[in-house]
Amino acid sequence: TPLRLRVHEVRAARALHRGRDRAALRAAGEGLDLLSSWQQSFGALDLQASVAMHASDLVFTGLTAAARLGDPETLFEWSERARHLSQQVAPVRPPHDADLAADLAELRMLRAELAGADWTTDARVRMLRDRVRERQWTATGSGAARERLGLAAASALLPHDTAVFSYVFTGSELHAVAVTEGRARIVELDWPRVRAALDGLRADLDMAALTRGGAMGAVTQRSLVARLELLDAGLLAPLRRAVPRASRVAITVPGILGGVPWAMLPGMRGLPFTLVTSVSRWLGADRAPRAASPVVGFAAGPRVRRAGEEVQRAASAWTDRASTRVYEGAEATVGAVTALAGDAELLHIAAHGRHAVDNPLFSGFELSDGTLFGYDVDLIPRAPRTVILSACELGRSSVRWGEEALGMTRVWLHAGTECVIAAPVAVPDDDACELLAAVHAGLTEGAAPADALASAAVTTGVIAPFQCHGDGF
The missing domain is CATH 3.30.420 (Nucleotidyltransferase; domain 5)
Structure with a gap:
């Protein structure tokens, strides 16, 4: 398949160079269709994005030709091709993998032991990370292909x-x-x-x-x-x-x-x-009906000055409207939070977060017993409808192959979450506490996440980089 893709790349590039934009689009489109048929067998997010690496030249050739034609319909089609590339295959949720859970627990322990050092250079860490990645690749099946709209x-x-x-x-x-x-x-x-x-x-x-x-x-x-x-x-x-x-x-x-x-x-x-x-x-997207008696979950990680106050204020907004569960201190463990995520319609986590540039699926947030990684999300049988990540950098993504962007938000969306509220950069604790507590006031009244976030920014006067990813409406 890579060799056949290269043939389409050469044809598309030659046509583009000669000013034959429609011929370039045809050749690039045929190459991407070939890639899509190959991609049907992959369900894991990281594997889909890695396969999409082979489409980089085809995508840029197609985008350049579409832009030169100046036709909105053609440019929109190619914008969607680029955006849709690593998510056109709907994943099938993998069964719970006890071995994967054990490997992730060992990685948490090693990360704590190697605090302050570059943990990615440790031989044990490298071995475990490779094994975790391979387990996810083999365990995550591929479902139906998502339709691309014109x-x-x-x-x-x-x-x-x-x-x-x-x-x-x-x-x-x-x-x-x-x-x-x-x-x-x-x-x-x-x-x-x-x-x-x-x-x-x-x-x-x-x-x-x-x-x-x-x-x-x-x-x-x-x-x-x-x-x-x-x-x-x-x-x-x-x-x-x-x-x-x-x-x-x-x-x-x-x-x-x-x-x-x-x-x-x-x-x-x-x-x-x-x-x-x-x-x-x-x-x-097929939108699931809202639960009649939703569970709303909250977790506060260590060393975040106002995390406890933030989750308590947010939880108080749901009094008499939903069943709330709040984990703080020693109770906010990785196991407790992943179990909570499986039950909750809405999950709010206030914790220190870090984005792993070398492998975004090892991004995560700190809980009382270590880091909850992106790979841990695959251990959750049913992802929450909405996730709020009050954690620095977890809305950040790594650019993959010029067009792909991966990060913790994409992990949750890939798992089935409809909307993730997160920030791409550091956010002061005071801003996060005030803004996100106000967001819950809107959510309890039935407002969509994007509406609640915009309204909270106006009422509090807080200008912060929190934004909705996925279906905020």
Whole structure:
């Protein structure tokens, strides 16, 4: 299969070079169809993304040709091809694997023993990580293929008040397709301007979270505000002008924009939005009915100053509305939280989190007895409908092969969670506590996660990078 893909790559690249854009699209599309048939046998998230590596050149060739044609329908189709690539196969939840659980428990112990060192260089750690990864690859089956929607079908399914902003990166240019019910248009964006604003963004966000107050805090805040205003002008304002009447927005982004804190952009204030992995998956999903008597679960990890207060305040909002379970201190173990996740409709975790760049499925958050890894999520028989991760960096993703983005949010979504609220960068404890407690007040009234998050940001005045991933509506 890789050799046959290479033939399609050469044909597509040759056609693109000669200016034969439609021929390039045909060749690239045939190559991706071949890859899709190969991908049908893989259910594990990391394995699907690794296979998608082989499509990188085909995707960029197709995106470049589609952008040159200037047709919204064609560019939207190729945006969806890129977004849909690593998730078109619905996974089958694996049975509980006692050996996998034991390996993960040993990894937690080793991580604690090697605290302060680079644990990935330890021979025992490398052996266990390889074994965990291989177990997941073999245990996670593949289910039915998800349908990819074209522009006409997607537009017809859109609620009248909702717009889609599909951002497309060709490798050298940035475009977007703004879609509303019955209408679509391409919006050209200034990639050099956006790239300049992205350079140093993460450092500014981390510094702003760590240096609050004082002279240094004021300088850092001014720098961050200026950078966010540039991103707003370069990324958001042109699309808001294109669809001024939209009161909700679903956004798809390439990996290069995966770290943008959309909720902090000035143009997003009060606007409910959700980052969807693909428009096809979002609009084509089968939504489970809400439980009549839901279980709402909370867990607070160690060494987070206001974690206990955060989960207690959030849980109090559900009094007389749901059955709540709150784990703090020594009770907040990996075993207890994974068991809670299997019962809960909504799970809220306030803990220190870390993103593992080398293998995002080893990202996780710290509980009383160690790290709950992304791989632990496969041990949960039924994922919660909504997950709130009040943990630094767990909304962050690693860019894979130029188009793929993997992180803890994708792990939960792959497992079946409909919506994950998380932040891509460090968040001050005070902001997380105030904002997320207010989010629960909206959720108890029946508001969708994106609506509750937007409303909470307005009522509290907290500007934080928490954002909805998946179906926030």
